[in-house]
Amino acid sequence: LTLSSAADEQHSYGKSKKVTEQEDHVSQVSADLKAGGSVALQAGQNLDIIASRINAGSNVALDAAQDVTIASAQDESSYFYAKKSKGSFGRSSSKQQEGYDSTNVASVINAGQDLTINTSKAADGSVSINGGHDVSVIGSRLSAGNDLILGATNDVAILSGVDEQGAYSKTSKSGSFGLSKSGKSELTTSSTQVASELNAGNDVVVASGKDVTLRASNISAGNDVDLRAGLVDKTGDINLLSANDEASSHSDEYKKKTGLSASGGFLSISSAREAGGQAQNSTSVGSQINAVGNVSLQTERDINVVGSSVNAGGNVSLNAGQDVNILAAQNTNSNQDWEKNRQSGIGVSSNANGVTFFAGVDRAKENSRLEQQTAAASQIRAGEDLTVNAKRDINQVGSDLQALNDINLTAGRNIKIDAARESQAVEQQRENSRNGLSASIDHNYGSTKDALSGAGKGDDATSKGSSTLKAVDSTSQFLSGPTGDGKFGNSKQGTSQQVVETTNRASTLDAGNDLNISASNDVQISGGQLQAGRDINIKGRDVTLDAAKGSYSQETSEQKSWSGIHGSSSGGFKLGVGGSSGIAKGDQSQDSSTVTGLQAGRDVNLKASNDLNLIGTQAQAERDINLNAGNTLNIKAAQNDSSTENTRKNAGGEAGIAIGPGGIGVYASVNIGKGDLEREGKQQQEAYLYAGNHLGFASGQDTNIAGATLRGNDVVGRVGRDLNVTSLPDTGKVEGKEFDLSATVVVGFGGSVSGSVGYGQTNGSKNWIEEQTRITAKDKVDIRTENHTQLDGALIASDSGNLKLDTNTLGYSDIAGKDKEHGYYLNVGGSYGTGSSTTQDSTQVGKGDDQKNGWSVEGWNYNKDREQIVRGTVGAGDVVVRSDTAGKDSTAGLNRDVDKAYEITRDDEHRTDLYVTKSSVEAVASPKETLDQWQKNAALYGENSRNTIDKLVDMLVVTALLPLGAVTGNGTELAQRQVARTELMQQLNSLDEDKRSAGIRTVLKRVADKDLGSNAEALVARIAELGEEHPDQAMQAMVLLTTLNKPNGGASSFVPVVALGAGAIVALSAALSTTAATPEGQDRLRAAANAVALSVAQSGQSAEQQVSTSIEIWKFLFSTTFPVHLLDGENSRLVNPIVQAQGANPSSGGYAAGATPAGVGSTGGSQVADQTPVDYSRPVTELPAPGVMNQEIVDKWSREPKSLQDEMALEAAKTGAGDVIIRNLGDEEFKGMDNIEYKVKSADGKDSVVHYVRDPKTGSLMDFKFKKHSTD
Structure with a gap:
């Protein structure tokens, strides 16, 4: 006899140039049988009810000589969609979507009174099995207003159905000319358990000749639930099992792009990214038995409760001809993610100690994995008593027993209560590599x-x-x-970490009154948590309360390597080729113990006919603890x-x-x-026993107490042989x-x-x-x-x-x-x-x-x-x-x-x-000098930062010069010249006068090919002064001084072959150290002029170069024209060429002042001072301008500078330096202008003070006078 649904089907398909679509649907149309009274179905062979309905106002009776199957069917649907498109310039895109859905369509049987399957009920309530073979209920629902009774001479299986879903999507896109590509795919699947349900207003009885199996299904009764197995076949079991909801996902994506883009401090010209992940989850779904009254499970062989629950408002009894196994099921979770990135371009990164700039290819990889396994506990709860009887063994693993009254566990052989193992593994790997140029400033x-x-x-x-x-x-x-560091080449760094942790999900026994555990053989409790409102009584041959072991382990690894060209400015300028690698590893492991715990509101009584062992046990009783061992009593610590x-x-x-x-x-x-560092150890986890009143222990043989605390109001011990306390x-x-x-x-x-x-x-x-x-x-x-x-x-x-x-x-x-x-x-x-x-x-x-x-x-x-x-x-x-x-x-x-x-x-x-x-000792020993130096360095911090950047630039230049110079054979010389020039420019441009002077002395020493000592200090001071405001001019002045030597055939201009300029340098320094207006000063000027003329003549320069060099040296050092009137002897041949080159007047009021003037200083033209192509001074309008006006005019303003210090004051005045004395003058000639004073101080009190008039609109110097000369 078959009562089945029929299927409606719908199908559609369409296809165009770009799009393909397809849909399929299958829908179940249930058979529906209704009766106001009773429904009775009887089959001579099999009775099959598939996705159909039976409703009766009274009783429903289903009988078959063979099998009864009450099963579900599935509504199914699927779809497919695909689209492809192409555009101009190589653009394209595609999209694909697929899906599948299967939904459980249950068979539903409802009886207003009794629902019986292969059974009959007598007037006194007794039940008999009418016959039949197997009864299977799959993904369906059975309900009765009164009793629901299932019977079979073989197996009864109440099983879950399954809903399934799946989806897949994929997209891709390509940009113009293939400069960008991207794509993504994702697959998800799931399967969900759909429980079979048996519901009765009164009792539910399931009786089988062999096995009774519930898988992820439910039985509920308004009164009692009674499951009997093995009524015909003595190998019959009762199985309350779980099934698992499954879910999985997998995704991949990629993206490639050529063109500018910015992300995370990196500006890339091309980039690529690949990423993906997958996950799998399995969640236990247990069977459930719920009764308002009592629940009874009785079988001839085993009772297996796995990840399931039994709940009764009254008593729960489990009686097995062999074993009772109350076990935890498992939940699992697995996740894995990966990502790869590649970028080509430039990037900036920073940390607390510096900043790094990078140009090149950056690659990064990251993988992570998580594996978890957790326990899904079985739970048995009774509103009154919970009784478990097994003629062989009772095994409880990671599960819970609870009763408001008593819990009684009785086994013909052994009782084992253990924790369920839970684990977690986490793994992470990261790797970053770079190929290119990096520069860091620390x-x-x-x-x-x-x-x-x-x-x-x-x-x-x-x-x-x-x-x-x-x-x-x-x-x-x-x-x-800061310091600088540069690298060109490959670098790689990676880290990995793996953590594996094993923990314990303890079994628990919680009784409102007494907890009684009795085994004919052994009782083994590992990590169990026992609690009773009154007494805890444990009895067996060997009784062991042990700890459940856990562990934690961690493995780490870090690797770094690089190879290539390396340049550094810290500790000196270095540029070289090399590489390095390093690896650090760490392994750690730690054991843990989940000890057994006993908590009694009254007494704890532990009795072993043989040995009683308490390992790390924590026991506490409000009244008494009694420990009794027929042989040996061991109370010891757990070890980790x-x-x-x-x-x-x-x-x-x-x-x-x-x-x-x-x-x-x-x-x-x-x-x-x-x-290498290795540690190993062993830690004791102490046992602890506390009794509020009496703590007694007795052993027929030895009592061994090691690593424990025993405490009570009274402690009484009786030891039949030896007592060892350690x-x-x-x-x-x-x-x-x-x-x-x-x-x-x-x-x-x-x-x-x-x-x-x-x-x-x-x-x-x-x-x-x-x-x-x-x-x-x-x-x-x-x-x-x-x-x-x-x-x-x-x-x-x-x-x-x-x-x-x-x-x-x-x-x-x-x-x-x-x-x-x-x-x-x-x-x-x-x-x-x-x-x-x-x-x-x-x-x-x-x-x-x-x-x-x-x-x-x-x-x-x-x-x-x-x-x-x-x-x-x-x-x-x-x-x-x-x-x-x-x-x-x-x-x-x-x-x-x-x-x-x-x-x-x-x-x-x-x-x-x-x-x-x-350095630190010297700094502490001289605190004042150290503080002064810190203040000085703080003031120079910006300068030093710029210098570091200059050195990084030098590294790049030198890196290019070395292979280029290798062709000509002077690569190292070119490199040295580049570095030396940069360092010299930094010294000349420094705000630190000592640095400027030190650089000048070094150059002069090289030019003169010897240390001139104090003979050149005045010249050093003058060039240092020039370098403060015009470092380029200071550099030019030293280059000019090197031309006083005979050329060295292409070597550094600061390192002559024949040093001819030493005399000129000494003479120039002497001239700078005296006042020009004195006879001695005139003599020194004459000596300097002739020494310069002689040196340039001997250096091999052309006549035109000799003239230019002489003029330029004098202009830079003395801020005046070359004093041709002081030349004598053979040097007089340069008089006319110099006059023609620099003008008729041999003196501009500078150090050469006092010479006989020639010609008129002004012809009525522009008052802006003319500049030669090599003149670095700023043109200023001067009325009257010193050295330009006719020297025969009465000097009522004292306009003649009489020393280098006076010259400095005048030059500063031309730039507008000083303090305003009077603003907005009322004088007709200088109406609306400012009167300003500028002072150059000297250590000996011989200051130079100049007063001048400045036009605030144009910034021009209109008139000036020396209020005080340094020679006064």
């Missing part, structure tokens, strides 16, 4: 901030002093300005192992050129490092070594050696008792041992002194615990060079003055030294040693003082940090 703000915040801190005076010295060096380094291992390795090297003030040298750097130590050891070596050697000009070497070790061991084993009572301790009592570092005592220890023999010992560890690391380094600057190794940068000789010592020392004495102790009271004869006292030497039972005799733990450098 200001070290973050490091300096950290150093300053730690200044003066530490465990001891050495550490506090070291942190202060480190802060001093950090401050000096920071204020000195741990270990860690950290290793590192690194190596690198590079070689290249180092350029400094002394010239070019060849450098080589190398670094190696290695370290404290257990935490143990461990550590061992490690590390070594580092780094060195940089420069050979050639500026030869130097710099580097550091470091070594360290760590060793230690631990044997330390954290918690002493104790047996104590608030009132009374009464222990009798038939044989021997041994106390090893343990305590037996009564707070009141009411103690009696009665033993045949007594032994005791004290435990000396130690926890010692010593570790140190010392790194010694330094820098030494023979030249004016020293190239520093990377380990020495920041540990002293830049490019200076120095030394450093850095390290740490850690020491832990703890010692203890844990004494075997018996507190105040009576100790009876029955074997002691007259004159023998076994308690002699036994500690009776409770306060001395546990003593820490040494507890010293400290760390000393060491940091000392030559």
Whole structure:
């Protein structure tokens, strides 16, 4: 007999040039059978009801000689959509979507009274099976207003149906000319359990000749639920099982683009991204039995409850001919994500210590994975009593039993209560690689901030002093300005981490009254949580309350490498080729214990006919705890192992050129490092037993208490053989070594050696008792041992002194615990060079003055030294040693003082940090000079920052010059010339007068091929003064001075072959150091003019070049025309050419003032001073202009400067410098203009003061006079 649905189908399909569409639908049309009275269906073979409905106002009776199947069907739908399009210039796009949906269509049977399947019910309520074979209910619903009774001579299966969904989508797009491409795809699937449901207003009875199985389905009754299996076949089981909802997803996407785009501080000209992920989830869906009254499950073989629940308002009973298994099901979750990015362009990134600029290709990869497995507990709850009887074993794993009254577990063999294991694994991998050019500017703000915040801190005076010295060096380094570093090549860095954690989902037993566990053989409870409102009673042959073990492990790895060209300005200018690589790994593991816990509102009674074992157990009773072992009683701590291992390795090297003030040298750097640190240990997790009233323990043989605390108001012990009470130590050891070596050697000009070497070790061991084993009572301790009592570092005592220890023999010992560890690391380094600057190794940068000789010592020392004495102790009271004869006292030497039972005799733990450098010591020794230098460096911070950028530019230029110069054979010389010129320009442009003067002295020394000392100081001062406002002019002046030498055939213009200009330099310096108006000054001017003329003549220059050089040197140094009237001898041949080149007047009122004028100073033309092509001065309108007006006019304004200092004052006046004395003059000639004073101060009080009139509209100087000459 078949009652089935029919299917309506709809299909559509369409296709065009661009679009394809298809849809399919299948819908079930149920058969529907209705009756106001009863419905009775009987089949001679099978009875099948598929996605159909039966409704009866009274009873429904279904009978079949063979199988009865009540099943669901599915409504199904699917669709497909695809679209493709193409545009101009290669543009295209596509889109595809697919989907599938399957929905469970249940069979539904409703009876107003009874619903019976293959069964009949007598007037007295008894039930009989009419026959039939199997009964299957799949994804359907059965309900009865009164009783619902299912029966089969073979199997009854009540199973869930399934809803399924799936979707897939894919899109792609291509831009014009293929410059951009993108795409994305996504697949999702899911399957959801649809429970079969059996509902009755009164009772639900399921009886089978063999098995009864519920899978992710529900039974509900207004009264009782009764499941019987194995009525015909003695192998019959009752199975309450779960099924799993499944869901999965997978996605991929990509994007490629050629063209400008910005993201995350990176401006790219092309980019590509690929990403994806997948996830799988499986969630347990359990079966449920719910009854307002009682629930009874009875079978001839096994009862299996997996991830399911049973709830009754009354009693719950589970009776099995063999085993009862109450187990947790599993939920699983898996997620994986990955991403790859590639960018070509330029980027900027920063951190607390600097900023990095990059140009090239940047690649990044990231993978992550998560795997989780959790327990889906079975739960059995009773409103009254919960009874579980098994003729063999009872197994409870990760599940819950609860009753408002009693819980009774009785097994013919064993009872095992265990925790379910849960786990989680997390894995992450990141990798970043770059190929191109990177330039970093490190200001070290973050490091300096950290150093300053730690200044003066530490465990001891050495550490506090070291942190202060480190802060001093950090401050000096920071204020000195940023450093630059550049690399061209490949770099790669990656990290990985894997964490695996195993935890426990404990089984729980919670009884409102008594919790009774009884096994004919063994009781094994691991990590269980037992609670009773009254008593907890556990009885068996061997009874063990153990801990469930968990673990945590972590593996980490970090790798870095680079290879290519490396340039650095820190510690000296270096450019070389090399590479380095390093890896650091860490492994860590830690065990954990979920101990068994007992909480009783009244008593805890544990009885073993053989051995009773409590491992890390935590038991607490408001009244009594009674422990009774027929043989041995063991109360011990749980133990957790741990270990860690950290290793590192690194190596690198590079070689290249180092350029400094002394010239070019060849450098080589190398670094190696290695370290390993291993720790392992074992920790004790103490057992704890507390009774509010009486705590009693008894054993037929030995009682062993190790790593535990027993506490009660009264403690009574009876030991049939030996009593051993011992404290257990935490143990461990550590061992490690590390070594580092780094060195940089420069050979050639500026030869130097710099580097550091470091070594360290760590060793230690631990044997330390954290918690002493104790047996104590608030009132009374009464222990009798038939044989021997041994106390090893343990305590037996009564707070009141009411103690009696009665033993045949007594032994005791004290435990000396130690926890010692010593570790140190010392790194010694330094820098030494023979030249004016020293190239520093990377380990020495920041540990002293830049490019200076120095030394450093850095390290740490850690020491832990703890010692203890844990004494075997018996507190105040009576100790009876029955074997002691007259004159023998076994308690002699036994500690009776409770306060001395546990003593820490040494507890010293400290760390000393060491940091000392030559520069920091000198800085602290001269605080005023250091503060002045810091203030000076702070003022120069902007300048030093610009210098760093200039050096980075030099690295790029030198990198290009070296291969270019290799063709001509002068690559290194070109590189040196580039670096030297930049450094000289920086010195001449510096706000620091010392730097400007030092640079000038270096150049003059090279030009003269010797150190001129004080003979050139006036010239140095003049060029330094010029460089303050016009560094280009200062550079030009020195270039001109080099032309006083014979050319050296293409070598650096600052390094002549034949130094002919030394005499001219000395003569010029002498002229600058005196006043021109004096006879001595005129003589020195004459000597300087002739020395210049002689040098240019001997340098091999043409006559035209000689004239130009002479004029330009004089103009830059004296701010006046060349004094041709002072030339004599052979040099007089230059008079006419110079006059023709610079004009008729040989003097412009400068140092050459006083010579006989020639011609009229003004012809009535423009008052703007004429400029030659090589004139760097700013044209200013001057009325009257010095040196231009006829010198025969009366000098009523004292317009003649009489010294270089006067010249400086006048030049400053031309630029508008000074303080306004009178604004808006009323004088007719200078109406509306400003009267200004400018003063050049001298250390000896010989100031130059000039007053001048300035037009505020044009900024022109209209008139001036010297109020005071420096010679006055």
